[in-house]
Amino acid sequence: MLSAALVAVMMAAVPALALPEPVYDPTPEEEALFASIMERLESNGSAMPIAVDETLASFRKPLRKTFDCPEGSFVRSIDLSVSTKHVRWNTKVAVERSLGTYKWNLDLVTYGDTAKITANNWLMIDPRPAARRESEQLSGSTTNEALLYHELLHGQLVITEMDSAEWQARACSRFGAAKVSRDYHETIDPAVGHYLRAVSSEDADTSASSSY
Numbered sequence: 001m002l003s004a005a006l007v008a009v010m011m012a013a014v015p016a017l018a019l020p021e022p023v024y025d026p027t028p029e030e031e032a033l034f035a036s037i038m039e040r041l042e043s044n045g046s047a048m049p050i051a052v053d054e055t056l057a058s059f060r061k062p063l064r065k066t067f068d069c070p071e072g073s074f075v076r077s078i079d080l081s082v083s084t085k086h087v088r089w090n091t092k093v094a095v096e097r098s099l100g101t102y103k104w105n106l107d108l109v110t111y112g113d114t115a116k117i118t119a120n121n122w123l124m125i126d127p128r129p130a131a132r133r134e135s136e137q138l139s140g141s142t143t144n145e146a147l148l149y150h151e152l153l154h155g156q157l158v159i160t161e162m163d164s165a166e167w168q169a170r171a172c173s174r175f176g177a178a179k180v181s182r183d184y185h186e187t188i189d190p191a192v193g194h195y196l197r198a199v200s201s202e203d204a205d206t207s208a209s210s211s212y
């Protein structure tokens with residue numbers, strides 16, 4: 001698929017044409033669905049073994065990080081900016097056969113001895129199966145929370161890794177190596193499993209106490 005940066009480069013050669021949007025704003029239905037899943041997920045913060053606060057903050061304003069590069073790097077420092085936007089479901093952009101996708105769009109521009117890495121990321125949820133699950137009472141709606149938590153972790157685990165000396169050294173030495181090269185499912189899957197168990201045991205407690 002074309003990255004936004006590549007589309008920008010291609011379109012720069014044809015300035016008379018408007019830049020096509022590679023993705024679109026969510027439909028009102030998608031927005032409402034996303035807001036209600038997000039509200040439940042955020043109210044269950046204690047059930048999340050890995051917090052996703054930085055990803056959540058990146059929806060509101062760009063998350064900025066700056067770090068100095070080791071001696072001998074191609075730049076002296078890196079300026080990082082990570083934003084996340086909820087966008088309309090689009091199977092051309094989504095991971096194949098997925099129900100939701102968190103897409104990293106990393107771009108690098110060098111200004112003198114500083115490299116600016118900008119990530120304008122997209123989160124999308126397939127609305128039809130998600131809407132169906134919302135109507136399936138507890139199990140389905142909890143599955144939607146797990147799906148959203150899964151996608152937010154795709155953002156958070158990379159953001160967290162950006163604090164590591166290893167990631168920063170790679171970003172400073174050669175941008176290609178700073179790309180998101182793995183899917184983190186070995187960490188995401190157990191974290192989501194933990195969330196589901198924690199939330200369903202709370203529900204079990206609630207129903208047990210209310211039956212007395």
Ligand SMILES: [Zn+2]
Binds near residue numbers: 154183185188
């Ligand atoms: Zn995934």
